[in-house]
Amino acid sequence: MRGADSAVGLATTSLIDASLDVGDRRTRRHVACFILLGLALIVLIGLNVAVGSVAIPLTDLPGLLFGGDTGSTATQIVWSIRLPRLVAALVLGGGLALSGFLLQTFFNNPIAGPFVLGISSGAKLMVSILMVLVAGAGHSVNSAAMIAAAFVGALASMGLVMVLASKVESMAMLIVAGVMIGYICSAITDFIITFASDASIANLHNWSMGSFSGTSWANVQIMTPVMLVASVLVFFLAKPIGAYQLGEHYAHNMGVNIRLFRVALVLLSSLLAACVTAFAGPVSFVGIAVPHLIRWLFRTAKPLIVIPACFLGGAVFCLGCDLIARTAFAPTEINLSSVTAVFGAPIVIIIMLRRRRRA
């Protein structure tokens, strides 16, 4: 008897040891992945500061960044052109990836992205009204008006989805509703474009392909607090998101107010996507590809891990893509969405295939 007890005890101990071992390995992997992302971020920040169409010697950079020299051309290039653009890519890229993660979790749909709920279509509609009917008719508009128009359009789409979210029980119906709102906005935009001049069409196309070009410190001062506050709020939702991943009933039994949670999730993801669209135009594939990449890299879907990792991953992805967009064919700048799609789409395909093979 005693021998059998000790055998069970040994087995239990070895199971616990094994699970602790697995836990340790996971933790080590997570730490390693965070370090990897952190290093990638640092390297890309360095490259974005150092590389551009004007060559600035690396030895000059510390002096330009911390030396207090304000008058030189190199200082102006670094401080007025490269740095605000870099911060925009970092903050908006992070927020966009986070927005994609929230919607993929919420809809339990691997191809749900930040723009599935018609956010970009709503923004594009308002921008087209401003661009074609106001600026196209020879009236002056400033960039603040363009940003405000995109933001209002995105929020209007979001508002309609929110109304539907509180009425519709099925997630699939909510996606359909979001897609339909997108179609309606696109149809009105196309209607406006029908009467637009070629110049207006070209400008609207440029806007709809996304770009961090022309970002100013004034833009950064607005976008950064919005994105950071929304991202922190998403992080605070990590526990209910974790419960929700195990099923709506489980989350309900764990005390999650499903209706409120759903509204918070849609609101935050839409706010993040709306802010990106307002300042950079619709940037494709970051919101879809980065959450997949992060889950594959970290081998986990735990929100406590994935949320900060997605933010870091989105920042790294956008910094890399923007560096390519502005330097590959300089002085001509490639549309940002072209670069993000080229790198984002294969990532999604490869990860999907690997997952399918493993299953």
Next chain:
Amino acid sequence: MTLPPVRRIMVGVGLVLASALALSACSTAPISSPSGSTSTTATVAASVALGASGDLGNGWKPDHALALQYATGFSVDFYQDDIALIAINEGDATKRYILVPESVDTPKGIASDITVLRQPLASIYDASTPSVSMFAALDALDVISYGPQEADAWHIPAIKAQMTSGKMAYPGKYSAPDYEMLVKDKPDLALENSMILQAPEVREKLESLGVPVLMERFSYENHPLGRVEWIKLLGLLSGKLGKAEEVFADQIAKFEAVSDLGATGKTVVFFYINSNGGVTAWKASDYFSQMITMAGGDYGFTETGDDPAAATVKLEMEQFYALVKDADYIIYNGALGQPPTQLSQFTDLNPLLKDFQATQTGQVWTTTKVYYQDSADLATMMTDIRAMLTWSDGADDQLKFLRRLS
């Protein structure tokens, strides 16, 4: 009364749709006369806004103003020491610049809205294609450090040579220029066209980097010579006002010489067929259509379209067929896309084109690529149109701006 939730949503969507339709309807005020007497919104604003441009803000009174015969989009007032105040109509507002000669101090106490430009403007970033051709006509290409297109895209030899020699660089698209390149050898002025209205962040960024931006509005001039008269402003900026006045006087003389030849009674249409088979026709109010009329032709399209500010109108195929079938001359806009070089390529664009009278009589012409680049020599363009209208077998049909398809 409260509506059921679903109905509230439907009403909301309906309101959004209705607002968009109403907004687009607001922009479709018809033009009563599509001819040279057309007055667009922009032009009305110009004359109103430019009326108060002479007040420098420091009590100075202008000595005289630059004499303008056709242009309505800008004005120039001269003060003591040859200081010039330039006012540009930008639609709802007037943007003002003071041009100060090299040897003169900038006047004190001038209004805060006035941008100071100090001569010589030795380096200009010119993002407007037609204005580069005007600098070429002034022999002032050396002031253009950055141009709007790459060397291969130019069809004006002097400009192409300037670019291939490296004296003029291409800093990327106007909507996303390479700011680093522009800041490295900072231009004294950025000259933009009205497309910048739809990319306002570019203008703001350039200004924040210390590059003043001046927007030309050639395309808002109703009269073809109004476009050409902007050469006086570019002459002033490049220190060649005298030369600009000579070039402009020469253009007027050539215009008048062709106009005096009288009407031919021949109908002419000017259009382009896009890759989807859609037809874009140029309105009678467009400068090229007006030159057809001035050269003695009878312009065939009277449609005004929905947007009075637009130069073109999209035509539905039945309407196009009815309007063009009996036209004596067809001018196809060859500046866009890959233009036809033979009559058979032209009729391949749409089989209906074979039925047209102009096709059957061999009077189908295309504009050359230089048509949209060269705005300084509209008089030759008009001379070419007259040559087309009076063309007979054996005459030259390979002109500077027009080519006959055979």
